[in-house]
Amino acid sequence: MTNQVSSPSGSDQPLEDRVNNRSQRPTSESFKQFMASNWAADTSQLPDADPSAGYAAARRAKLSAAYPGERLVIPAGPLKVRTNDTDYRFRPHSAFAHLTGLGVDHEPDAVLIMEPTDDGAGDNGSNHAATLYFAPMAGRDSSDFYLDSRSGEFWVGPRPTLSTMSARTGMPTDSLEQLELAITKNSGPQAMGGIRIRLVRQVDLNVEALVDTSRINTSQDLEASDALDNELAEFLSELRLVKDEYEIAELRKSVAATINGFEDVVRSLDAAIAHDRGERIVEGSFFARARLEGNDLGYDTIAACGNNATILHWIRNNGAVNEGEVLLLDAGVEADSLYTADITRSLPVSGKYTEVQRRVYEAVLDAADAAFAAVKPGLKFRDLHQIATRVLAERLSEWGILPVSVEEAMSPEGQQHRRWMPHGTSHHLGLDVHDCAQARAELYLDAELEEGMVFTIEPGLYFKNEDLAIPQEYRGIGVRIEDDILVTATGGESLSAALPRTADNVEAWMAKLRS
Secondary structure (H helix, E strand, C coil), rough: CCCCEECCCECCCCCHHHHHHHHHCCCHHHHHHHHCCCCCCCCCCCCCCCHHHHHHHHHHHHHHHHCCCCCEEEEEECCCCEEEEECCCCCCCHHHHHHHHHCCCCCCCCCCEEEECCCCCCHHHCCCCCEEECHHHHCCCCCCCHHHHHHCCCHHHCCCCCCHHHHHEEEEEHHHHHHHHHHHEEEEHHHHHCEEEECCCCCCCCHHHCCCCCCHCCCCCCCHHHHHHHHHHHHHHHCCCCCHHHHHHHHHHHHHHHHHHHHHHHHHHHHHHHHCCCHHHHHHHHHHHHHHHHCCHHHHHHEEEEEHHHCCCCCCCCCCCCCCCCEEEEEEEEEECCCCCCCCEEECCCCCHHHHHHHHHHHHHHHHHHHHHHCCCCCHHHHHHHHHHHHHHHHHHHCCCCCCCHHHHHHCCCCHHHHHHHCCCCECCCCCCCCCCCHHHHHHHCCCCCCCCEEEEEEEEECCCCCCCCCCHHHHHHCCEEEEEEECCCEEEEEECCCCCCCCHHHHHHHHCCC
């Protein structure tokens, strides 16, 4: 026997439907007919292709060349519940965004399917024909128009039609009603004439269920299939290691907006000092700029003052902003294309660094400058870290803090200097703030830098209040300096160079903004 909970009317009502009780939606036939009538006809013209469309097509061609004869399934992902029936703002999976070129005007539950063709018979001479599946706009004669609070136009605003999305992306489109057939038709072991499927997993559980059920029904080895899916995720991550012209232009936009956000924060410092949770003033100031000029934050802002600046991922941001302390601001605006900046500055709240704060700041700056000066095609990515951390080890030794020699600390058996900088110096940057994270180590850490790569350089020193291995004067100071770097044919370009970096320039910049 199962326990059933009755609704107030006495009839059994499914749990999933009860959230709609609050809306008191009319259901009479006369209302339905009235709602479907007297709407202006859509006279809009089909849009031009998005600026990203051609670049996305070139990325799909590279993917096609890697997996001829296989069906490739790349979901955008569903909406995610924040609380009860309220969702987070939707953001598609980065692989989907990269291969479709779609930014904020996207569709939850959408799926990109690349169907294998005869060699060269696919899109632009490739081995695949791409189709974008999504839920098109419901007509105003449909009850979904006003009843569906997740996707109805009355609730969430206009949605694209199949023809509109096709014009924007340059791809054929189809309804999600056709998705199951598109995924499962003729699937099976290649040895038996079937089509092998590769899926970007951990994105959409419903799509995973379709693919896995198809594999089970055709007697495919699920463990081997998982390995194929992992290879696809790896390839798609590595595909983003070198940015094209469109991506670099979008990163420049996100950096420019981020610099504007840093200026907003400096202007808000007096208000932050006056509030007992001043870090929230800082956080809110930057967030306003991110929503004004971009889609959102690229990641949760780190607004860390005083000892909080020694906590690497401090995002509670509930502390005070005090005169005489350093505010570490690590923040990035995500552009409408979903490319994000990632910049850090460590600012003296009073407007002037103390002698010790300046000493620490300039050590970190020297480390960052040394790594940047070395950037050029052919340098190994991991060498950036070694270059920067050696400078830090040397400064720690000069200050009498390092308990061993610099050489011993820099050896694999030593690493004592890493007590005060336990993170890496650089990471790739793009659609994800930590981009290309599934790439193989030999193509990430051990790779040679190439023109078009974009990554951060972000050394730091973090001296905690409770650290008894350092003199008292250093405790409670956390400093990180982070810039976004593009590899050029001859060296490196700092995309964030317009944001002051030297101690003198930071102080002058802050004084100008606060005046």
